Amino acid sequence: MAxxxxxAGEAAHPSAPIVEKLRxxxxxxxxxxxSSHRDIARTMEWTLRRAGVPVALSHGFSPHPRLSxxxxxxxxAASDAEYVEIGVTEHLDPLVVAREVDAVLPEGLSxxxxxxxxxxALADRIDASHWEIETPGVPDELLAPALAAFHAADEVIxxxxxxxxxxxxxxxxxxAELRLTLTRTDEPEAPEREDHARAxxxxxxxxxxxxxxxxxxxxxxxxxxxxxxxxxxxEPVRATRRAQGRLDERGELIDPFAxxxxxxxx
Amino acid sequence: MAESVxxxxxxxxxxxxxxxxxxxxxxxxxxxxxxxxxxxxxxCYPDAYEVGLPNQGLMILYEVLNERDDALAERTYAVWPxxxxxxxxxxxxxxxxxxxxPVGAFDVLGISFATELGYTNMLSILDLAxxxxxxxxxxxxxxxxxxxxxxxFNPEPIADFVDIVALGDGEEVVGEITEVVKAAKAESLTRHxxxxxxxxxxxxxxxxxxxxRYGDDGxxxxxxxxxxxxxxxxxxxxxxxxDDWPYPKAPLVPMxxxxxxxxxxxxxxxxxxxxxxxxxGMITRPVRERSPQGVGEMVEKGLQNSGYHEVxxxxxxxxxxxxxxxxxxxxxxxYEGTGTGLSLPSTRVDAFNVTLAEELTRSGRRSGLTFAxxxxxxxxxxxxxxMVSEEELIATVSTAYEHGWxxxxxxxxxxxxxxxxxxxxQIASMAxxxxxxxxxxxxxGDVRATVSIGAFVPKPHTPFQWAAQxxxxxxxxxxxxxxxxxxxxxxxxxxxxxxxHDGQPSLIEGLLSRGDRRIGRVIERAWRDGQxxxxxxxxxxxxxxxxxxxEALEGVDLGWFTTxxxxxxxxxxxxxxxxGLDRGWLWDDWQxxxxxxxxxxxxxxxxxxxxxxxxxxxxxxxxxPGRPSLPITPVExxxxxxxxxxxLAADRGV
Numbered sequence: 001m002a003x004x005x006x007x008a009g010e011a012a013h014p015s016a017p018i019v020e021k022l023r024x025x026x027x028x029x030x031x032x033x034x035s036s037h038r039d040i041a042r043t044m045e046w047t048l049r050r051a052g053v054p055v056a057l058s059h060g061f062s063p064h065p066r067l068s069x070x071x072x073x074x075x076x077a078a079s080d081a082e083y084v085e086i087g088v089t090e091h092l093d094p095l096v097v098a099r100e101v102d103a104v105l106p107e108g109l110s111x112x113x114x115x116x117x118x119x120x121a122l123a124d125r126i127d128a129s130h131w132e133i134e135t136p137g138v139p140d141e142l143l144a145p146a147l148a149a150f151h152a153a154d155e156v157i158x159x160x161x162x163x164x165x166x167x168x169x170x171x172x173x174x175x176a177e178l179r180l181t182l183t184r185t186d187e188p189e190a191p192e193r194e195d196h197a198r199a200x201x202x203x204x205x206x207x208x209x210x211x212x213x214x215x216x217x218x219x220x221x222x223x224x225x226x227x228x229x230x231x232x233x234x235e236p237v238r239a240t241r242r243a244q245g246r247l248d249e250r251g252e253l254i255d256p257f258a259x260x261x262x263x264x265x266x
Numbered sequence: 267m268a269e270s271v272x273x274x275x276x277x278x279x280x281x282x283x284x285x286x287x288x289x290x291x292x293x294x295x296x297x298x299x300x301x302x303x304x305x306x307x308x309x310c311y312p313d314a315y316e317v318g319l320p321n322q323g324l325m326i327l328y329e330v331l332n333e334r335d336d337a338l339a340e341r342t343y344a345v346w347p348x349x350x351x352x353x354x355x356x357x358x359x360x361x362x363x364x365x366x367x368p369v370g371a372f373d374v375l376g377i378s379f380a381t382e383l384g385y386t387n388m389l390s391i392l393d394l395a396x397x398x399x400x401x402x403x404x405x406x407x408x409x410x411x412x413x414x415x416x417x418x419f420n421p422e423p424i425a426d427f428v429d430i431v432a433l434g435d436g437e438e439v440v441g442e443i444t445e446v447v448k449a450a451k452a453e454s455l456t457r458h459x460x461x462x463x464x465x466x467x468x469x470x471x472x473x474x475x476x477x478x479r480y481g482d483d484g485x486x487x488x489x490x491x492x493x494x495x496x497x498x499x500x501x502x503x504x505x506x507x508x509d510d511w512p513y514p515k516a517p518l519v520p521m522x523x524x525x526x527x528x529x530x531x532x533x534x535x536x537x538x539x540x541x542x543x544x545x546x547g548m549i550t551r552p553v554r555e556r557s558p559q560g561v562g563e564m565v566e567k568g569l570q571n572s573g574y575h576e577v578x579x580x581x582x583x584x585x586x587x588x589x590x591x592x593x594x595x596x597x598x599x600x601y602e603g604t605g606t607g608l609s610l611p612s613t614r615v616d617a618f619n620v621t622l623a624e625e626l627t628r629s630g631r632r633s634g635l636t637f638a639x640x641x642x643x644x645x646x647x648x649x650x651x652x653m654v655s656e657e658e659l660i661a662t663v664s665t666a667y668e669h670g671w672x673x674x675x676x677x678x679x680x681x682x683x684x685x686x687x688x689x690x691x692q693i694a695s696m697a698x699x700x701x702x703x704x705x706x707x708x709x710x711g712d713v714r715a716t717v718s719i720g721a722f723v724p725k726p727h728t729p730f731q732w733a734a735q736x737x738x739x740x741x742x743x744x745x746x747x748x749x750x751x752x753x754x755x756x757x758x759x760x761x762x763x764x765x766x767h768d769g770q771p772s773l774i775e776g777l778l779s780r781g782d783r784r785i786g787r788v789i790e791r792a793w794r795d796g797q798x799x800x801x802x803x804x805x806x807x808x809x810x811x812x813x814x815x816x817e818a819l820e821g822v823d824l825g826w827f828t829t830x831x832x833x834x835x836x837x838x839x840x841x842x843x844x845x846g847l848d849r850g851w852l853w854d855d856w857q858x859x860x861x862x863x864x865x866x867x868x869x870x871x872x873x874x875x876x877x878x879x880x881x882x883x884x885x886x887x888x889x890x891p892g893r894p895s896l897p898i899t900p901v902e903x904x905x906x907x908x909x910x911x912x913x914l915a916a917d918r919g920v
Contacts, residue, residue: 016603016906031272031289034279035521039286043521046573050293052911057605065605065906076280089906092914100913104573106521107291136277236280 016089018056018066021117022097023260027080028073029240032108037072043106044084050104053097056087070123071244074217079241080112081129083256085122118263125256126211128247132181133205133218137234140180143203146229147178158223160214167214171224174216176251177208210247268300268371271361278352286522287315288349290363293519294571297365298338304448307331307339307440308362308372308409312384312391313801315343315363319518320526322580323378323415326513327436337444340364340372344387344799350394360395369395373447375409376440377428379417382778383771383800385424389793392427399790401429401474406457410447410464419502419549420726420840423778423785425473429461433469433843434502434549435535437511442467462495469503471843472496478783478839484822486782486837501844502549504884508535509560516571528576528609529568533561533593537582538886540865541640542651542855543679545725547582549845551878553869555889558589558596565597569606569908576607585614585622586869588888594625602628604908615639615654620665634716635666638677642693648862649684656696663700663715664707673714674700680744681722681736681769684860690744693717694751698758716763717752719745721772725779727845729855731838734831735776738769770808774800776828777815782839785827787818846884848877 028040035043045065048055057063066087073079094114102111135143150156156172181204209216218239225231245253279285300306309328311318318324324341331339340362345353353359360369369375375397377388389399392411398404401411413421414432421431432439446467450460465472475496481487491498505511517529534555537547556564565577579593587593590610597608608626615637623635639654641647647654663674678693697717704713721741724730745766753759777785792814799805815824832838834853841849851874855865868874869886879885 031291032521034285034289036284036286038523039521042523042527043519045575046293046519049573049575049907049909050570051573052905052907052909052914054905054907054914057906063605076285096913100911104293106293106519235277 016054016056018087019089020087020091022086022088022092022094022114023117023122023257024084024086024098024101024114025112025257026082026084026105027078027110027112028082028108029078029080029110030108032106033073033078034076035108036075037069040072040082040109041067041069043109047101047105047109048086051097051100053086053092053101054089056089068122070126071211071215073241074219076236077218077239077241081241081244083122083126083244085117113257115257115260116263118260120259122256125246125254125259126244128176128208128210128245128253129241130243130245130253131205131207131209131218131221132240132242133207133221134238135203135205135222135233136236136238137201138203138231139201140182140203142231143180143205143225146225146231147180147205149229150175150178150225153228156224156228158220158227160220162214169212169214169216169220171216171220174210174212175207175221175224176210176247177206178221179206180204181206208247208251208253268306268365268367270366271358271368272366274356274358275353275361275366278349278356278358281352282349283346284316284522287343287520288345288363289521290366291521292319292363294516295341295364295518296332297340298332300338300365300367303334303336303338304451305337305374305444306372307337307444308342308367308369308375309339310342310369310375310377310388310391311344312377312379312387313344314346314799315520315522316524317801318343319520319522319524320530321378321380322514322530322532323380323436325518326511327376327378327440328518329513329515330437331440331444334441334444336448340367342369342375342391344384344391345394347798350390353394360391370397370409372409373451374412374443376412376414376432379413379415381801382417382423382775384417385778385789386793386798386800388424388427389790390798400426402426404429404457406460408457410460412443416546416549417779419545419843419845420779420781421471421473421843422478422783422839423781423789425783426786426790428473430464431471431473432503433471433500433845435505436503437505437513439467439469439503443470462493465493465495465497468501471500473783476842480784484826486839489837489842499842499844501882502846504554504846504882505535506554506884506887508532508554508556508887512560512564512567515564515567517568517574519572519574526578527574528578528607529565529572529574530578530580531561531564531568532556532581533579533584533587533590534581537586538868539583539586540651540855540867542649542729542859543640543682543722543725544582545728548728548847550582551846551876552884552886553586554887555587555589557889558593560889561593562596562600573909575605576609578609578611580611583614584610585619590622594622598625598628601908603906605906606908611636615659615662617662617665620662620669620671623666623671624669634673634675635663635671636675636677637662639696640677640679641682641689642678642691642696643689645862646682646685646689648864649859650679650682651859651865653864656699659696660699660703664703667704667708667713672708672712673716674704675716675718676700678717678719679722680719680748680766681741681772683724683730683733685736685744687744687747690748691751693719694748694754697752697762698755701758701761712761714761714763716765719748719764719766721767721769723772723776723779726838726840727847727852729852729859731780731852732832732834732836732856735773735828736769737829738773741769741772767803771800771803771806773824773828774806774808774811777811777824780839781827784819784822788814791818844881846876846878846882848875848881851876 056066070083098114475493536553
């Protein structure tokens with residue numbers, strides 16, 4: 001055993017200290033998109049235990065695993081870019097962790113990548129999201145004029161329900177980019193849903209949204225199009241977060257793991 | 267046939283609360299190809315997903331059936347009104363969460379009734395599934411609707427709605443029902459022929475093959491089979507040798523939040539303590555223990571397959587397992603430091619229980635300790651056969667406070683037979699004494715006690731099956747006085763929490779528990795008026811039930827079924843259903859109760875002839891002592907997870 005130092009006062013409930021931190025990017029897709037952040041958090045705790053990952057535990061009468069979460073996608077939205085940081089009690093091969101955890105995740109959740117954490121907070125490397133939004137019943141032809149009106153506006157206010165009541169939210173300022181996606185080639189999800197008749201009536205938007213407080217969600221983006229152009233969405237929209245990261249001057253998202261991958265391995 | 271309805275369900279999900287409960291995909295769940303097996307089971311817990319998912323009975327049968335080559339089983343739960351309304355609007359039927367197949371397409375719809383409060387939800391489920399509510403209106407295209415679970419020991423109130431009832435343990439009978447249904451499909455039997463054949467399966471009761479006649483006084487005159495295939499009496503089933511039934515092997519781990527987020531291992535089934543109010547204890551005799559080794563293996567596999575942080579060692583009185591000391595110590599040793607909590611639903615009032623609890627909470631996760639004296643006065647505890655003295659209780663809680671617990675929970679019942687205001691008020695003096703003793707033992711003032719009170723409901727197949735249920739206003743009144751008495755000493759009362767529900771829902775539970783076939787009309791009426799989710803106070807309407815009873819009953823009424831004491835000769839609606847208990851013994855035990863005479867536990871004292879073992883051909887099964895459970899993980903190899911994954915272990919020491 002390489003590192004097994006127990007601090008004084010921990011003996012009553014011995015759980016090993018954090019030896020390193022791993023960062024995981026994971027996806028929630030398909031049916032799992034209906035899970036809330038709390039659902040995902042619980043599920044991930046149990047999954048890590050099933051996989052035998054030695055996650056560090058807090059001390060005291062009610063030990064809990066040392067996981068830190070970064071801005072979860074809302075209930076109902078899919079995502080290819082969710083992040084969690086895991087404190088572990090042993091040095092582990094990130095590739096093996098990725099494989100072993102992925103093998104025991106429930107349907108709809110999957111591990112994209114695991115990296116050892118390099119110095120600097122992960123949260124500081126994320127300030128925007130790239131969303132793709134499908135709009136069943138609202139084809140591109142209807143979306144286009146609404147987008148023009150949105151871009152022409154200085155601000156577009158929607159009302160967001162927070163736990164402190166309704167709050168005005170300026171979606172126009174939060175949105176860095178909003179356009180028709182047009183291409184339909186990169187469809188990784190349930191192909192049976194993509195019947196052609198439906199595709200003809202289903203528009204698709206690409207949105208890059210800055211992480212404001214409260215955060216502007218895909219629903220708010222559609223709410224903004226309703227507010228600015230009277231666009232009605234007959235069916236719930238389907239949103240997928242394709243990426244998160246730091247928005248650079250050119251309007252591109254910088255992969256938050258870029259620094260971790262470049263760092264020398266511990 | 268039986269294609270997934272998920273595509274039409276999916277657009278509705280963003281509009282409802284907690285949509286994740288409808289999508290399935292739990293870890294360890296799965297689906298089989300429909301055409302690969304001849305018999306399709308839909309297993310239903312008739313309450314919300316968050317309550318139904320953790321149900322052990324359903325989880326066990328789900329695995330047992332899916333292990334068969336000739337059957338598949340999927341699960342379905344009650345749908346909340348928000349989604350139900352959307353489903354009706356868009357023509358989406360009741361579905362299973364596994365394959366999202368329409369429930370109406372299955373061969374058997376098995377509904378597990380832990381309580382009678384699921385009856386109205388059953389009607390919602392049948393209706394949403396497009397299955398005729400009345401068994402008499404169904405044909406071969408409809409599923410066989412099966413009721414099981416503890417409430418099914420008096421299925422008469424739902425006799426019109428179910429096709430068959432399974433009495434007792436389900437592990438073996440589901441296989442035998444599968445065989446009959448398979449043969450019936452192969453031979454293209456009519457529904458009636460199928461039901462007659464099912465009546466030949468031991469433990470299966472087919473209500474439609476019996477005729478019930480009533481006398482002028484409203485009581486039952488006779489229950490008679492109308493088919494040569496229907497037996498005079500139906501006997502319950504009993505699963506023996508629990509080590510041969512290590513289910514669930516892979517507990518379902520949901521993504522949605524549920525009421526019990528832990529892995530449960532049933533360490534024994536049955537109970538012979540003989541608490542006279544306890545239907546579960548009476549109908550599950552005799553005691554059958556799982557061996558400590560069997561328990562250890564189930565815990566190990568279950569943790570591997572689930573990843574849960576907590577293991578519950580379940581039974582009706584877990585501290586009574588003959589090997590509980592070994593089990594607790596071995597498990598505590600094995601999982602210390604792995605963030606795994608161990609819990610024991612503790613109801614026994616003695617110091618041993620505190621020692622056990624201490625052992626189990628060694629690796630953390632220490633919540634309150636629970637004791638259940640059930641009756642407020644010593645006299646009343648003799649009536650209900652819960653043998654514990656006030657001195658024992660005080661000594662026990664003192665030990666608990668001394669050992670660092672700051673909170674104890676005390677469970678009582680109100681409305682017990684022969685109970686007076688004085689009996690209930692003694693709960694207050696007992697609680698005061700607990701705080702006094704606790705302060706002394708802990709050497710500090712901030713110890714707490716919570717007193718939880720449930721209204722007593724007389725249940726079939728218990729010595730109290732003849733008893734008059736106490737009227738809700740009497741119960742409510744006693745509890746009001748109790749609150750005043752607790753708060754009469756402000757210093758002590760401050761540290762005592764009192765929790766109770768009002769008595770009205772219990773009266774309806776009583777109606778559904780001891781009702782006969784005439785109650786079916788009341789249930790249907792209440793449901794048609796909008797009643798469902800009876801176990802949820804925000805959905806329960808006493809007025810609706812009272813109106814339904816007034817309008818649907820003739821000659822008899824709500825009071826006749828609930829607050830009326832039954833006589834020795836009255837035919838009870840469930841008399842033709844045999845839990846093994848001798849009716850004469852039950853009556854004698856009822857008389858003993860009225861005379862405050864106690865009855866011993868037959869595990870440690872000679873048989874007192876309750877009748878179960880000879881009638882059922884069963885015997886008490888005590889785990890052989892002296893066998894080790896599982897090897898203990900050496901401390902230096904212990905990790906923060908209970909699961910050892912060789913792939914990850916290979917990197918250790920790098």
